[in-house]
Amino acid sequence: xxxxxxxxxxxxxxxxxxxxxxxxxxxxxxxxxxxxxxxxxxxxxxxxxxxxxxxxxxxxxxxxxxxxxxxxxxxxxxxxxxxxxxxxxxxxxxxxxxxxxxxxxxxxxxxxxxxxxxxxxxxxxxxxxxxxxxxxxxxxxxxxxxxxxxxxxxxxxxxxxxxxxxxxxxxxxxxxxxxxxxxxxxxxxxxxxxxxxxxxxxxxxxxxxxxxxxxxxxxxxxxxxxxxxxxxxxxxxxxxxxxxxxxxxxxxxxxxxxxxxxxxxxxxxxxxxxxxxxxxxxxxxxxxxxxxxxxxxxxxxxxxxxxxxxxxxxxxxxxxxxxxxxxxxxxxxxxxxxxxxxxxxxx
Numbered sequence: 001x002x003x004x005x006x007x008x009x010x011x012x013x014x015x016x017x018x019x020x021x022x023x024x025x026x027x028x029x030x031x032x033x034x035x036x037x038x039x040x041x042x043x044x045x046x047x048x049x050x051x052x053x054x055x056x057x058x059x060x061x062x063x064x065x066x067x068x069x070x071x072x073x074x075x076x077x078x079x080x081x082x083x084x085x086x087x088x089x090x091x092x093x094x095x096x097x098x099x100x101x102x103x104x105x106x107x108x109x110x111x112x113x114x115x116x117x118x119x120x121x122x123x124x125x126x127x128x129x130x131x132x133x134x135x136x137x138x139x140x141x142x143x144x145x146x147x148x149x150x151x152x153x154x155x156x157x158x159x160x161x162x163x164x165x166x167x168x169x170x171x172x173x174x175x176x177x178x179x180x181x182x183x184x185x186x187x188x189x190x191x192x193x194x195x196x197x198x199x200x201x202x203x204x205x206x207x208x209x210x211x212x213x214x215x216x217x218x219x220x221x222x223x224x225x226x227x228x229x230x231x232x233x234x235x236x237x238x239x240x241x242x243x244x245x246x247x248x249x250x251x252x253x254x255x256x257x258x259x260x261x262x263x264x265x266x267x268x269x270x271x272x273x274x275x276x277x278x279x280x281x282x283x284x285x286x287x288x289x290x291x292x293x294x295x296x297x298x299x300x301x302x303x304x305x306x307x308x309x310x311x312x313x314x315x316x317x318x319x320x321x322x323x324x325x326x327x328x329x330x331x332x333x334x335x336x337x338x339x340x341x342x343x344x345x346x347x
Contacts, residue, residue: 023337024066030330031074034083038070038091045096048139056124056132061099063115068228069094069199075334076203076217078327086147086206093156094199096140101163101191103133108171109250152202159198166190175255177277181262188229189222196225216318223315224335230308231342233258237289238301238345249285259307260292264300305342312338 028035046057070091077087105111106119107126113119120129137160144153170187173179200221204214236251237260251258257265265273272291279288292300316335322328 023340024068024071024334027075027330027334027337028067028071030326031071031078031083034074034088034091035067035070037088038067038074038095041088041092042095045092045139049135053132053135056120056128057136059123060103060120060132060136061096063117065095065098065115067095069098069195071334072196072221072224072331073199073203075327075331076200076221077207079322079325079331080204080209080213080217081207084206087203089143089146090152090199090202090206093140093143094159094195096136096143097156097160097163097195100133100136100140101167103129103136104167107133108167109254111250149205152205155198155202155205159194162190162194163192166192166194170256173257175280176257177265177273179257179262181259181266184257184259184262185226188226192229192232193222193225196228197221200224213322216322220315220318220331223311223318224338227308227311227315227338230259230304230311231338231345234260234301234304234308234342234345237292249289252280252285252288253283255280259304260300263303263307264292302346305345309339309342312342 042061043058045061046054049057073091073094074083074087077083077090102114103120106114107121107129110121111119112122120132141153141157141160144156147153166187166189170191173183173187197218198221201214201218204217209217233251236248236258239248250256252261261276265276268276276288276291279285279291312335316332319328319332
């Protein structure tokens with residue numbers, strides 16, 4: 001199936017490449033040619049829009065991210081058969097949906113930088129940016145209708161709905177001191193796990209794998225996706241803006257209580273809880289981060305890192321029944337790479 005045009009042009013006129021940073025690069029090597037094709041097709045999507053907004057779309061899709069969701073789709077495609085054009089199409093669609101969510105996230109968080117460049121909202125304001133995010137969502141869902149199997153487009157639409165639902169619930173419960181770890185995990189499964197899950201599940205479906213294999217990869221995807229969101233939430237507290245290329249500390253500034261905060265609050269004294277709330281309300285993010293790093297039980301941040309790593313190990317365990325081949329082995333290695341990224345955040 002040839003869903004997308006293939007002109008081979010990049011934003012700069014140089015062939016586009018996708019090169020995930022750090023530990024992920026080793027895993028990506030196995031499917032690097034396919035990732036490069038995904039990157040080209042993502043860039044080409046700008047041409048599908050009205051010329052008056054094509055430049056905005058080009059800017060939105062041009063920042064090089066980790067491309068984790070495409071990587072997952074391609075590796076599952078290889079683990080369940082031969083990677084074909086359907087897997088590449090799927091990889092493009094899930095990444096476009098992800099980009100759309102980032103546009104909306106940056107608006108809500110008032111973030112100024114993403115992928116080492118100004119965010120869309122920082123350059124052109126919220127009104128244009130939210131509409132552009134909507135356009136990207138709609139375009140991705142429209143592309144998904146090109147699959148002959150209608151269940152694929154339905155599953156992609158469900159994942160998009162789950163993402164939006166998760167974001168709405170998280171926004172609804174900002175500054176909510178009654179939020180529990182279980183509530184947080186439910187939100188994370190929706191806003192991040194659902195798209196990872198769809199990427200893995202549908203890649204296996206495109207390969208016409210057995211139903212139990214499809215279910216295995218669906219579960220693998222949601223666990224990996226949930227773990228990655230925990231990593232991203234820890235990074236928001238412990239990372240470096242210089243290294244990450246994006247605005248950090250936005251979760252706390254907007255009253256989003258992520259896993260490190262919830263773990264701290266769960267065992268904090270009344271005095272510590274009050275101090276925590278005061279720091280958040282006064283946007284004293286650096287002091288709050290230090291408090292989380294130095295909390296009881298080796299720090300709430302470290303405990304969150306352990307929780308994320310445990311999820312990854314659980315996901316790797318689900319692969320025990322999958323026939324071994326280089327791509328299945330790379331999926332296991334993907335978990336190891338994410339654990340390594342977690343380790344770099346330890347306080």
